[in-house]
Amino acid sequence: MSAAALDATADGTNVALTATGAWTVERAAELERIVDAAARRYQAAPSIDIDLAKLERLDTFGAWLIERLKRTLIAAGATARIVGLSDSDRGLIEELRLVNQVAAQRHARPNPAVAALDSVGRAVAEMGWSLVLIAHLLGALTMAALRTITHPTRLRLTSIVHHLERVGWRAVPIILLSTFVIGAILAQQGIFRFRSFGADIYVVDMVSVLVLREVGVLIVCVMVAGRSGSAYTAELGAMKMREEIDALRTMGLDPIEVLVLPRVIALVIAVPLLTFLGSMAALYGAGLVCWLYGGMAPEIFLERLREAIWLPTFEVGMIKAPFMALTIGLVACVEGFEVDGSAASLGQRTTASVVKSIFLVIALDGMFAMFFAGIGM
Amino acid sequence: MASNAAVISVRDLVVGFGDVTVLDHASLDVFEGEVLGFVGGSGAGKSVLMRAIIGLLPRRQGTIQVFGTDPAHADENQRRSIEQRWGVLFQQGALFSSLTALQNVQFPMREYLQLSPRLMDEIAVAKLEMVGLGTDVRGKFPAELSGGMVKRVALARALALDPDIVFLDEPTSGLDPIGAAEFDQLIRTLQRTLGLSVFMVTHDLDSLHAVCDRIAVLSEGKVIAAGSIETMLASEHPWLKSYFHGNRGRQITHRIHH
Numbered sequence: 010m011s012a013a014a015l016d017a018t019a020d021g022t023n024v025a026l027t028a029t030g031a032w033t034v035e036r037a038a039e040l041e042r043i044v045d046a047a048a049r050r051y052q053a054a055p056s057i058d059i060d061l062a063k064l065e066r067l068d069t070f071g072a073w074l075i076e077r078l079k080r081t082l083i084a085a086g087a088t089a090r091i092v093g094l095s096d097s098d099r100g101l102i103e104e105l106r107l108v109n110q111v112a113a114q115r116h117a118r119p120n121p122a123v124a125a126l127d128s129v130g131r132a133v134a135e136m137g138w139s140l141v142l143i144a145h146l147l148g149a150l151t152m153a154a155l156r157t158i159t160h161p162t163r164l165r166l167t168s169i170v171h172h173l174e175r176v177g178w179r180a181v182p183i184i185l186l187s188t189f190v191i192g193a194i195l196a197q198q199g200i201f202r203f204r205s206f207g208a209d210i211y212v213v214d215m216v217s218v219l220v221l222r223e224v225g226v227l228i229v230c231v232m233v234a235g236r237s238g239s240a241y242t243a244e245l246g247a248m249k250m251r252e253e254i255d256a257l258r259t260m261g262l263d264p265i266e267v268l269v270l271p272r273v274i275a276l277v278i279a280v281p282l283l284t285f286l287g288s289m290a291a292l293y294g295a296g297l298v299c300w301l302y303g304g305m306a307p308e309i310f311l312e313r314l315r316e317a318i319w320l321p322t323f324e325v326g327m328i329k330a331p332f333m334a335l336t337i338g339l340v341a342c343v344e345g346f347e348v349d350g351s352a353a354s355l356g357q358r359t360t361a362s363v364v365k366s367i368f369l370v371i372a373l374d375g376m377f378a379m380f381f382a383g384i385g386m
Numbered sequence: 387m388a389s390n391a392a393v394i395s396v397r398d399l400v401v402g403f404g405d406v407t408v409l410d411h412a413s414l415d416v417f418e419g420e421v422l423g424f425v426g427g428s429g430a431g432k433s434v435l436m437r438a439i440i441g442l443l444p445r446r447q448g449t450i451q452v453f454g455t456d457p458a459h460a461d462e463n464q465r466r467s468i469e470q471r472w473g474v475l476f477q478q479g480a481l482f483s484s485l486t487a488l489q490n491v492q493f494p495m496r497e498y499l500q501l502s503p504r505l506m507d508e509i510a511v512a513k514l515e516m517v518g519l520g521t522d523v524r525g526k527f528p529a530e531l532s533g534g535m536v537k538r539v540a541l542a543r544a545l546a547l548d549p550d551i552v553f554l555d556e557p558t559s560g561l562d563p564i565g566a567a568e569f570d571q572l573i574r575t576l577q578r579t580l581g582l583s584v585f586m587v588t589h590d591l592d593s594l595h596a597v598c599d600r601i602a603v604l605s606e607g608k609v610i611a612a613g614s615i616e617t618m619l620a621s622e623h624p625w626l627k628s629y630f631h632g633n634r635g636r637q638i639t640h641r642i643h644h
Binding site for chain 2: 033034037038041068069070073074097101104105107109111112349350351352354
C-alpha cells in the first residue's frame with residue numbers, strides 16, 4: 010500500500026488533482042492536512058478536477074475528505090468536480106455528498122466566572138429542590154404508613170425482616186469495631202490532656218456524656234448512611250433504570266409502599282439498636298483504655314460512670330436515632346428515584362445520597378442539641 | 387459478491403460454563419463481503435459464538451481466526467489492530483449512557499486516531515446521517531432516544547472506524563416490522579457502499595430473506611448447516627424444517643415462490 014497523496018497538474022486555468030494510494034482511516038490525520046493544503050492553494054483556480062482513478066482504497070474518511078475538498082473549492086468560487094470514479098467507490102462518494110449539510114455545533118466555552126456562579130446557583134437550587142422532594146416523600150410515606158395501619162395485612166413483613174438483616178444484623182460487627190475504637194481514642198486523648206491538670210477521673214465524664222449523647226449516634230449514622238443509604242439509592246436507581254418501578258406501578262402497586270416503607274421501617278428499627286450497641290462498645294473501649302493506659306481500675310471507672318451520667322444522657326442519644334434513621338432512609342430513597350437513564354447518574358446519585366444524608370444528620374443533630382438545651386435535658 | 391477469502395474461520399470451538407457445554411466443536415466461516423445470517427433456537431448459543439469470536443468469552447478448545455490471526459494468541463498490537471477492523475452492535479445497543487449520540491460515535495475515533503476535532507465531528511455526523519439519523523439526535527443522550535434510534539446510533543458507532551467486518555447481535559429485535567425492514571435495508575446499503583462483511587445473529591426470518599447471502603444454523607452446539615436460503619428451505623433436517631417451514635417460515639417461503 011503506497012502512501013496517500015494528492016498530485017496536482019496545472020493545465021492553463023484548469024487544475025487536475027490526482028488522488029493516489031489508500032485514502033483510509035489509518036491516514037485520516039495526514040489526509041486532512043493534504044486536503045486542507047490543497048484547498049488553500051487552489052482556491053483561486055477557476056476549474057478543478059479531482060481524479061480518483063488511481064486510488065487504491067477508499068473508505069468513509071477518505072471519501073468525506075474528498076467531498077470536503079470539493080465543497081471548500083466550490084465555496085471559494087471554483088468549479089470542482091470528481092472524475093475517474095470507480096464503480097466500487099461511487100456508492101460511497103454519492104452517500105457522502107448528502108451528509109454534513111448542517112455542521113455539528115461545538116458549544117462555546119462560557120466565561121469561567123459565569124460558569125462558577127452558574128454551578129453554585131445550580132447546587133443551591135438542587136439542595137432546595139431535594140428538600141422539597143424529601144418533604145414530598147415523607148408525605149407519601151406517611152400516607153403509606155397510615156394505609157398499612159388501617160390494613161395491617163398490607164405490611165410487608167418479609168421485606169422488613171430481610172432489610173433488617175441487611176442494614177441491622179450484618180452491620181453489627183463493623184459498628185461495634187468502629188465505635189469501640191472511637192471510644193478508646195477519646196479516652197486515650199482525654200487521659201493524656203486531663204492528666205496535666207491531675208483530673209484523670211473526669212475523663213469518664215467526658216467520654217460517657219460525649220458517647221451517649223452525640224458520638225455514638227453520629228458514628229452509627231455515618232456508617233449506616235455509607236453502608237445502607239448508598240445501597241438503597243443504588244438499588245432503587247437500578248430498578249428505576251430497568252423500568253422495574255414503572256412495572257410495579259402498572260400492576261397497581263405503590264412503589265412507596267412496596268419499596269420505600271419496608272426499607273425505612275428497617276432503618277428506623279435498626280439504627281437505635283445499633284446506636285445502643287455502638288455506645289456500649291465505645292464505653293467498653295474507653296473503660297479498657299482507662300484501665301490499661303490510664304491505670305484506672307474498672308471498679309473506679311464504673312463508679313465514676315454511675316455519677317457522671319443519668320438516664321436522660323442515654324435518652325438524648327436514643328431519641329435522636331430513629332429521626333436520623335428516617336432522614337437517611339428518605340434521602341437515600343429520594344436520590345434513588347431521581348436516577349435517570351445513565352450509569353453516571355447512578356454514581357452521582359449514590360454519592361449525593363451519602364453526602365446529603367450525612368450533612369442532614371449533622372444538621373438535625375444541631376437542632377436536637379438546641380432543643381434539648383431548651384428543655385433542659 | 388462473496389469472494390472466497392474467509393475473514394473469520396472458526397474450527398472445532400468448544401465453549402461452556404461450568405458443567406454446561408454450549409458450543410460443542412462448532413465450525414464456521416465468514417467470507418469477505420458477504421452477509422452471514424446466523425440462526426438457531428433461543429439459548430442455542432448464537433450470542434455465545436459471537437462473543438467467543440470477539441474475545442468476550444474464553445474457549446475450552448478450538449481455533450478462531452480473524453483476518454488470519456487468532457486474537458487469543460495475538461500480541462497486544464495485533465489484537466488492537468484486529469479490534470480496529472471490527473465493529474460490534476450489541477443487542478441492547480450498549481451505548482455509553484453518559485455520552486451523547488455524537489460523542490458515542492466519536493468515542494472509538496478519539497481512542498484510536500489523532501484527528502482534529504473538526505474532522506471528528508464531520509465524520510461522526512456523516513456516520514449518523516448514513517444510518518439515517520437527523521440533526522436533532524446528535525446532542526441527545528441514549529436515555530432520550532427510542533429503541534430504533536439507539537440501534538441506529540449503535541450501528542453508527544460500530545461503523546465509526548470503517549471496519550471490515552461488523553457483528554450484529556439481533557439488530558432488528560425490538561423493532562416494529564417497518565422499522566426492522568428499514569434497518570435491514572440500511573444494513574444492506576451500508577454493506578454494499580462500505581464493502582463490509584457482516585456477521586448477523588438474528589431470529590428474524592424477514593431479515594434472513596432480505597439481506598443475508600448465506601445462512602448458518604446452530605443447533606445442539608454445532609453448526610448443522612450453512613448455505614443460501616434456498617438450500618435451507620430444501621433441507622430435510624428436522625430442526626431446519628420446523629424453523630423454515632413452521633407457521634412463520636411458511637409465509638416467507640410463500641413470498642419466495644410468488
